Amino acid sequence: MRNIRMIVSYDGTKYYGFQTQPIGNTIQDIIEHGLKILTGEEISITASGRTDAGVHARGQVINFITRSPIPIERWALALNSRLPKDIAVLTADEVPLNFHSSHFAKRKTYRYSIDTNKFADVFERHYRYHYPMPLLVSAMEEALSKVVGEHDFTSFASQRSTKPTHVRTILRASLEQSKGKIDILVTGNGFLYNMVRIIVGTLLWVGEGKLDVEDFERILKAKDRSAAGPTAMSHGLTLMEVEYDF
Amino acid sequence: MRNIRMIVSYDGTKYYGFQTQPIGNTIQDIIEHGLKILTGEEISITASGRTDAGVHARGQVINFITRSPIPIERWALALNSRLPKDIAVLTADEVPLNFHSSHFAKRKTYRYSIDTNKFADVFERHYRYHYPMPLLVSAMEEALSKVVGEHDFTSFASQRSTKPTHVRTILRASLEQSKGKIDILVTGNGFLYNMVRIIVGTLLWVGEGKLDVEDFERILKAKDRSAAGPTAMSHGLTLMEVEYDF
Known part of the structure; x- marks a missing residue:
């Protein structure tokens, strides 16, 4: 098991905010969908906090647990190629399993x-x-x-x-x-x-x-x-x- | 008859370029449609030059002949309220009738x-x-x-x-x-x-x-x-x- 942290940028214009909603079309839904295509896993991501509909991010931080063996330096490019152009992973690193992007935010x-x-x-x-x-x-x-x-x-x-x-x-x-x-x-x-x-x-x-x-x-x-x-x-x-x- | 010159800014992302095309959806089509709603006239605009599909402008210059008595200081606001948010008139002034935004461009x-x-x-x-x-x-x-x-x-x-x-x-x-x-x-x-x-x-x-x-x-x-x-x-x-x- 690995805990992957990513800095993510997004143009929130056309999304219903960060957090998953029944109606879909949220940043979280799109990223989790990209991760599923990439890894085959049903991954739930955690963010430093929600952003509302229309709100943007240059430095949102997310993390998720995965069994994927993808080398850490390939995650950003691999996931970006499975995301729409208004959402981009800027960096990825591996963090201790207890890291939580919301609880640990200073x-x-x-x-x-x-x-x-x-x-x-x-x-x-x-x-x-x-x-x-x-x-x-x-x-x-x-x-x-x-x-x-x-x-x-x-x-x-x-x-x-x-x-x-x-x-x-x-x-x-x-x-x-x-x-x-x-x-x-x-x-x-x-x-x-x-x-x-x-x-x-x-x-x-x-x-x-x-x-x-x-x-x-x-x-x-x-x-x-x-x-x-x-x-x-x-x-x-x-x-x-x-x-x-x- | 008056000759009105405008400086126009546009995000060209979703348009098929500046110049009118049979398929529509050009900057020229949209501005002429706005002018028709505003003045009731079928106005043809002239630009300093065409821009291709996807090309943007911060300072495109257009001019057109009109019989409308709208005071010159009201043109920009009046036309902007009839344009989509990706096209904006920045300034309007009245120029001699022989002014042509392409031929006179230096x-x-x-x-x-x-x-x-x-x-x-x-x-x-x-x-x-x-x-x-x-x-x-x-x-x-x-x-x-x-x-x-x-x-x-x-x-x-x-x-x-x-x-x-x-x-x-x-x-x-x-x-x-x-x-x-x-x-x-x-x-x-x-x-x-x-x-x-x-x-x-x-x-x-x-x-x-x-x-x-x-x-x-x-x-x-x-x-x-x-x-x-x-x-x-x-x-x-x-x-x-x-x-x-x-």
């Missing part, structure tokens, strides 16, 4: 991308939320800095969250802006359901002047989802990296 | 994009030719510099070209490289059919060491299409800009 980095130009860049229409408004970017940046540290993020979690605690630590949060395009990068030890998208939806209200930085801080402290802004569209979100201690 | 800039990484970036799979080979980039750069100036580009023109002369002037040609991705930018006073794609296909042979820079120069002087390399895939090509004197 840090994750998400990027949320916004296009504030009057007309959306057609080449990024599936990867960048078109929000054609003049935004107070420095206010957004200041509000964003308030999420860094350990907080109870209940205000920024979907009410469907079933986690026993909503306390998470954000290690870094930054905003880059160029030619009307904004990228928000957030690294944390864990994220609640819809957390980045609700933070961004609230930041956009700060950007529009509907809220100020003090309001944003007040919302964070309120531990009340209804105090925060809307959940920003899924297609602006990309899981960039998942970090492990090994 | 310079065009094309970009050809290559991904040499082992596994293609899924987010650029429609915009960057995946060519997973180690390439001698400085040799490619040197060969590319040889196209600058006035030359007979018969070696780099499709044999289907019907132009009376194949002499064109390339004003600038440059190559940028970052993280296994290469962008080749070429500006000229005019381009022959498939010219950039054949130049790139030949440069890739230089990159692989199948040809050296002297071979590339010899090919340029040969005025013989069969001396040059293959036509690089259409989806790596983007029309970036068309320049006019006014």
